Amino acid sequence: MVTDLVQIRRLGEKARAENFRFRRWIKSHNFVERQFRRAAEEVHAAIDCRECAECCRVTEVRASERDIAHLARFLGISERQFVERYTMLDEHKATILKRGGSGCVFLEGNDCTVYEARPADCERFPHLLRGSGSIESRMWQFVDRATYCPIVYNWMEKIKGLTNFRPGH
Template sequence: MLTDLDEIGRRSKDNAGVNLRFRRFLKAHHQPDGPFRILAERVQHEMDCTQCANCCRQFIVGVTRQEIEVMAAYVETPVEEFIDQYTEQDPDDSRERVLLNRDEGCAFLDGNLCMVYDARPKPCREFPHLALKHNSLGARMATVFKRAPLCPIIYNSIERYKQLVGYQDTENERH
């Protein structure tokens, strides 16, 4: 399994056209979500996220009031103080809050470990969101491919899925 983020980023960029054609292939051939979910779950179990933690450095995490309360209790901080110190207004929705990111990533990231792991919010618990059964993968495929350069689990799941469905990119052969 490829885990080097620089190499994953390079390959993702180099294969952007291939991946776009693969997404179109999946849509045109009505590939079911089930096999991809199973494969992605296997890849996720093979990966030690504490060796990467890039998601904690790259993504903005929305949090609910209930999640804020749980995390505040976990770090033994009053809720309003927690909100002031560890969250900020969502740049896309002024009614929502997101976890504060600092230069090195999430405010709760210590090296590659989460200081609130046992109380982390749902987006963190469910990342990379590939094996979820309550959302259609087809509707999220563009987002999944967009995140591939940033997450070894996503990248490797896509590459293995190409093999599983027998995808052959014929576009490059025509040029």
């Protein structure tokens, strides 16, 4: 299993075109979803997110009203104070957690300082095991995530093997 983040970036970018083809190929065949889930569970169990935290550096995290209420309570401040101090707007004017040079405002080293109250999106990331719709219908999300998330990269490679996908397909 590859976990080195420099390697993941290189390999995920190298596999990007192939992964797009794989996504189309998966959608045009009938596979049992259970095998994809089982593979995702195995990869999740083998990789320690606390050693990585790359998604906290790379992704923008939407903050729902529920997330804001939860985080404000956790930090002992009002929701308004939380919004002022810890959120910003993304290019679509959606509220996201504030970001600095090294990613999310709550990231310290590899640790999330609000772990117990982190937003639902963080809890579910990379959305392999928990997400709306079937894994096949969400495949479009995973090509990009495979360029920085070790779980997604290794899972994609694993299921290519399971489905006998050949790069020439």
